[in-house]
Amino acid sequence: MGNIELKITPYDWLGVLIIGISFSTLLSLFGYYLLKLPPLNGALFGLALGFFITTFSLMFITFMNRYLLPNIEKKWWNSIAAFFSFLAGFLGTLTTYYTVQYSTITIIDIFAIHPFPSASIIGLLTYLMGALIYRFVKTRNEKEHMDTLFSQSRVNSLETQLNPHFLHNALNSLAELIHQDPLKAEAAVIKISTFLRNTMAETPLITLNQEIRNASDYIELENIRFNGKIQLHIENDETLKNILVPKFSIQLLCENAIKHGMKNTTRPFQITLRSFREDEIHIEVSNSGQEITSTAFGIGLSNLQERLEHLCQGKITVKHLNPPTYSILLKEIYELSHRR
Secondary structure, three states: OHHHHHOOOHHHHHHHHHHHHHHHHHHHHHHHHHOOOOHHHHHHHHHHHHHHHHHHHHHHHHHHHHHHHHHOOHHHHHHHHHHHHHHHHHHHHHHHHHHHOOOOOOOOHHHHHOHHHHHHHHHHHHHHHHHHHHHHHHHHHHHHHHHHHHHHHHHHHHHHHHHHHHHHHHHHHHHHHHHHOHHHHHHHHHHHHHHHHHHOOOOOEEEHHHHHHHHHHHHHHHHHHOOOOEEEEEEEOHHHOOEEEEOOHHHHHHHHHHHHHOOOOOOOEEEEEEEEEOOOEEEEEEEOOOOOOOOOOOHHHHHHHHHHHHHHOOEEEEEEOOOOEEEEEEOOOOEHHHOO
16 A cells, blocks of 8 residues: 555645645635735745745655655654654645745744744644645545446456357357368367467557457357357557457457347348447448347346446447447547557
């Protein structure tokens, strides 16, 4: 959990800057109002105070998170963080005081007479505010981490349902071929081995080109059973070849087309795969088989829908009932170079 606790994003720093400046400005305005001093001076003093305290906080926390805390025992973290939080407020206050001295801004008497005790009090307030912000950031990071772990676990669970499903169909085909044509059965074993080797990468996302190749290998494997009856046509936008898509996504749609579209069909079976970009990325798989009679998703398509939602905020839709056409829409697009 150390990395989670030390993770501070630019948005966190922006929030700290806004909160720090707002708090110090309002507090300074209130103090100047009670003492019947010019409110504009109070606002300017507060702005400077918030800016310098945040600047020192940024310097100290960056130093601690990168070089100090990761190299010491965790039991000392709170004490060290408390010291540096106090120091940020203390030094930020003194810097503000000595800077404002050279301006026309009126300084409250207590700062002018007792700069160090005043800086110590504000340092203590800075520590208390820093502790609250730390708790918020830590809770936010832990929630994001748990959400990520849940999504990864869920995707892994869904993927484990795909391999057995494919293997079941492939082995059934192989069992038929063993009796009908031993040579084709031998070729089928080799192709099954090749297909599995290409799809065993431990990543839920692969490039569109890789997924199209997997789908082509799958159809080639199925063509051993169907005597070359299936014909695949690919119309792929080459600019999209490196976008990342869920593994087995297109292959599953091809499998679905063969399962439902080839019933009672004697003619060559055409599967067309298209990818193109409009407002979103579209990947369409259509076939020349029977009309879609129900738009309800079975286990396979429901599985794909859930993986699309988890991995890339995508979805799958039925675009046409006849010819049967399913469309994958990808909203959150990643390129190959963005993979970690």
